[in-house]
Amino acid sequence: xxxxxxxxxxxxxALRAQRGPVPWSAVTRGAxxxxxxxxxxxxxxxxxxxxxAAIAAMLAGxxxxxxxxxSAVRRLGVPAAAGALGLLVGTYGGxxxxxxxxxxxxxxxxxxxxxxxxxxxxxxxxxxxxxVAAAIGAGMPVAEAGWQRALAFLAGAGWLLVLRLALPTPGxxxxxxxxxxxxxxxxxVYDAVADLLDAxxxxxxxxxxxxxxxxxxxxxxxxTGPRLRRYASxxxxxxxxxxxxxxxxxxxxxxxxxWAGEPISARAAEGPRRLALAVRANGGxxxxxxxxxxxxxxxxxxxxxxxxxxxxxxxxGGEQRPPARRRPAxxxxxxxxxxxxxxxGLRVALCFGASAAIAQALHHARWYGEHQHWYWLPATAxxxxxxxxxxxxxxxxxxAAGTVLGALVFAGLAAxxxxxxxLIALVAxxxxxxxxxxxxxxxxxxxxxxxxxxxxxVGGEPQASVSRIGETLLACAIVLIVGHxxxxxxxxxxxxxxxxxxxxAAHAYLDHVLSGxxxxxxxxxxxxxxxRTLAEARTAIALAAAELPALARHTEGTDAVAAVLxxxxxxxxxxxxxxxxxxxxxxxxxxxxxxxAAELERDGQRLGLVxxxxxxxx
Numbered sequence: 001x002x003x004x005x006x007x008x009x010x011x012x013x014a015l016r017a018q019r020g021p022v023p024w025s026a027v028t029r030g031a032x033x034x035x036x037x038x039x040x041x042x043x044x045x046x047x048x049x050x051x052x053a054a055i056a057a058m059l060a061g062x063x064x065x066x067x068x069x070x071s072a073v074r075r076l077g078v079p080a081a082a083g084a085l086g087l088l089v090g091t092y093g094g095x096x097x098x099x100x101x102x103x104x105x106x107x108x109x110x111x112x113x114x115x116x117x118x119x120x121x122x123x124x125x126x127x128x129x130x131x132v133a134a135a136i137g138a139g140m141p142v143a144e145a146g147w148q149r150a151l152a153f154l155a156g157a158g159w160l161l162v163l164r165l166a167l168p169t170p171g172x173x174x175x176x177x178x179x180x181x182x183x184x185x186x187x188x189v190y191d192a193v194a195d196l197l198d199a200x201x202x203x204x205x206x207x208x209x210x211x212x213x214x215x216x217x218x219x220x221x222x223x224t225g226p227r228l229r230r231y232a233s234x235x236x237x238x239x240x241x242x243x244x245x246x247x248x249x250x251x252x253x254x255x256x257x258x259w260a261g262e263p264i265s266a267r268a269a270e271g272p273r274r275l276a277l278a279v280r281a282n283g284g285x286x287x288x289x290x291x292x293x294x295x296x297x298x299x300x301x302x303x304x305x306x307x308x309x310x311x312x313x314x315x316x317g318g319e320q321r322p323p324a325r326r327r328p329a330x331x332x333x334x335x336x337x338x339x340x341x342x343x344x345g346l347r348v349a350l351c352f353g354a355s356a357a358i359a360q361a362l363h364h365a366r367w368y369g370e371h372q373h374w375y376w377l378p379a380t381a382x383x384x385x386x387x388x389x390x391x392x393x394x395x396x397x398x399x400a401a402g403t404v405l406g407a408l409v410f411a412g413l414a415a416x417x418x419x420x421x422x423l424i425a426l427v428a429x430x431x432x433x434x435x436x437x438x439x440x441x442x443x444x445x446x447x448x449x450x451x452x453x454x455x456x457x458v459g460g461e462p463q464a465s466v467s468r469i470g471e472t473l474l475a476c477a478i479v480l481i482v483g484h485x486x487x488x489x490x491x492x493x494x495x496x497x498x499x500x501x502x503x504x505a506a507h508a509y510l511d512h513v514l515s516g517x518x519x520x521x522x523x524x525x526x527x528x529x530x531x532r533t534l535a536e537a538r539t540a541i542a543l544a545a546a547e548l549p550a551l552a553r554h555t556e557g558t559d560a561v562a563a564v565l566x567x568x569x570x571x572x573x574x575x576x577x578x579x580x581x582x583x584x585x586x587x588x589x590x591x592x593x594x595x596x597a598a599e600l601e602r603d604g605q606r607l608g609l610v611x612x613x614x615x616x617x618x
Contacts, residue, residue: 009546014394018439026064026435029163033057034451035428037156038458042420048142051459052149053156054427055136056083058451060157061434062444063125064164068181068222072164078122080157083129084150090137091146099360102138106378107353109134114348117386118341118494119332124388131352131382139359139375140456182240183279185219189247190276192216194269196254197301201263209258209570210538212251213531219244220528236282239314243279246311248524249304256297256577259570264298271305278312285312296581297574340497348385350482355381355475373461376468380475385483387494389441391546392483396476402445403472407465409446410453414465423454430454484550491554495544498537499561503600505530506569510593511615513576523576530569537562561603568596568614 007015034054041050060076067075086109093105113127133153137146144152192215196208223244250272257264267289278285288309335341359377380403384395417423430451437443453465509526517523541562544555571592575585597614 009552010391010393010548011397013391013546014397014442016440017443020439023066023435025167026061026066027432029064029160029167030061030434031428031432032163033061033160034156034431034455035424037159038427038455039424042424042458048459049144049148049152051455052087052136052142052152053159054455055452056080056153056156057160058431058434058448059083059129059132060160061431062438062448064160064435065438066181067218068179068185069165070223071181071221072161074122075125076157076161076164079125079129080154080161082126083133083157084153086130086133087137087153088146088150090134090139091149092137093134094138094141095146099357099364103353103357103360106131106134106138106356107349110349110352111345114345114385115336115341116345117348118338118344118497119335121388124386127348128382128386131348132379135352135356135375135378135382138356139363139378140373142459179236179240182219182222182237183282185215185222186240186244186247187276187279188215189219189244189251190272190279193247193250193254194272194276196258197264197269197272198266200254200257200268201261205258205261209255210535212254213535216247216251216528217532217535219247240279242311242314243275243308246304246308247275248528249520250301250308252524252527252573253297253301253304253577255570256574257301259574260295260297262295268298268301271308275305275308275312285309296578299581300577335497335501338497339493340495343491343493344387347482348382350485351381351385351479352378354482355478358474358478359471373456377471377475380472381479383445384475384479387540387543391543391548392480392551393548394546395441396480398440398442399445400473400476402442403449404469405442406446406449407453407469410450411465413450414453414457420458423458426454427451427458484548491551492544492558495537495540495555495558498533498540499558499565502530502533502537502562502565503604505533506565506572507614509569510572513572513579514615516579527569527573527576530572534562534565534569537565557603557607561600561607564596564600564603568593568600571596 034057037057038047038050038054041047041053044050060080063075063079064072065075089105089109093102097105110131113130117124117127137149142149189212192208192212196205196212199205199208223241254272257268271288274285274288285308288305336345355378359374362377363374380399383389384392384399386395389395390398413426414423417426430447433447434444434451437447449468453468456464505526509523509530512523512526541555541559545552545559571589575589575593578585578589593614600614
């Protein structure tokens with residue numbers, strides 16, 4: 001057993017970092033965002049607004065992840081709008097309210113933002129920026145009016161979004177550079193199909209199927225972002241949509257082969273790999289391997305490969321859009337007001353409200369000395385309370401270590417750098433490093449600490465490294481205490497809500513397949529939703545399992561339910577492919593569905609989970 005495997009899960013998570021190539025395009029955008037904005041404001045003698053704009057660019061840089069330009073509009077724009085609103089509310093609240101009403105206002109914002117964060121990734125980012133900006137607005141008084149600061153915030157985030165839309169990705173030379181993110185995402189789907197085919201019959205088939213789900217989710221998000229027109233407006237985009245749609249039956253057939261578990265010829269993966277190369281090169285496929293039609297799933301694979309080749313040979317795709325995730329407004333409200341949203345909203349409200357109250361008390365008691373701004377404590381609590389950044393103990397450890405390291409580094413640099421030009425250069429360097437630092441929460445915290453300390457010093461605040469360390473450690477203590485407080489209702493509401501969503505999506509998918517409907521577009525959309533919600537549940541379960549034992553015990557056994565749901569969705573996919581090829585199910589398919597439905601019902605009752613009763617094949 002390795003040393004890392006012997007560590008407690010929460011500590012192992014704290015030491016784990018994501019790996020991958022350096023995102024040079026994001027690094028370039030980061031270097032051109034906060035630093036130049038601050039420099040422009042200093043030259044125009046509007047330094048305080050420049051600080052606000054640079055903070056907005058920094059927060060947008062944290063959300064600047066790989067993907068398409070269209071998906072970046074939502075991923076960066078929605079949180080920025082929420083941040084501007086938070087800044088507006090916080091500024092006017094800080095100006096017109098005394099300590100107690102202001103604390104109540106911020107606590108209410110925490111309740112709303114916490115519940116909203118349960119909706120999804122973009123909503124979580126919006127909730128974070130809403131609260132962070134509200135704390136900054138209330139605790140960093142400046143001469144400008146609230147609406148001016150809100151506009152500066154939007155300008156800072158908007159500048160980074162303009163860079164994201166305008167600058168090409170390095171190495172993107174195939175076709176129209178506007179769609180390089182989409183092209184790479186669709187190519188990754190075909191590569192993931194090939195990887196799964198290579199693993200059929202082996203132990204790696206399960207992880208490869210999960211990787212295929214992640215690739216399909218990423219491509220779907222890349223292609224279905226906000227648009228001015230209902231359909232794709234260019235031939236290049238329509239072609240990409242058609243190529244993504246052609247990958248769906250291939251993914252379906254590959255999943256069915258993995259479910260069967262019988263090894264197949266190595267040449268089965270050659271076709272999808274050639275299609276992946278064709279997507280990235282924006283060209284033709286060339287000759288594909290000869291078909292092998294010895295089993296229904298193999299016949300489905302070869303038929304899908306032939307149809308994909310025909311799609312690639314056409315100059316343009318049709319007007320078909322990828323099957324998008326269909327989430328009615330009522331479902332979003334249910335997610336925010338459900339058990340997961342209520343539990344998280346209450347915890348965020350308590351942490352944010354308590355930290356704001358303590359920060360104001362320390363501020364009025366003059367504990368800060370010359371340091372007049374008290375926003376750091378509640379802003380730190382916001383990041384610490386977010387479960388999607390990792391288990392609680394891991395977040396606290398990484399935040400404390402990152403803040404101490406960043407504050408010490410800044411103290412050394414501030415002693416030698418000229419002002420303000422040296423500090424502005426430091427802001428630009430930190431902005432460039434943020435896209436790399438997001439791979440580990442501690443590293444991100446260190447870089448953000450240096451950047452923010454440089455910003456507030458340019459804005460006229462004295463060196464405050466020691467007080468920042470003290471406030472961070474205090475925020476860690478607050479979040480640790482609140483995180484372990486007993487709450488009304490059953491703990492682990494977020495995990496249970498995710499599992500409930502996955503169960504409902506699996507039920508809808510299975511019901512559609514067994515109904516005999518010939519609407520493949522609807523089937524693929526339901527399949528995508530089933531696998532996506534299952535992946536989200538798996539992620540939430542893994543994070544909950546890495547908590548300290550006092551918290552992890554509340555979600556014990558949920559991983560078994562997720563595993564049953566995963567096998568059920570795989571079996572449903574195998575049933576769909578077999579029905580397409582033969583028109584009837586085998587005894588193995590029927591028996592597997594019955595066994596999984598019964599096992600899911602037993603496990604759900606044992607854990608008190610609300611999982612819909614699955615239909616059984618006739």
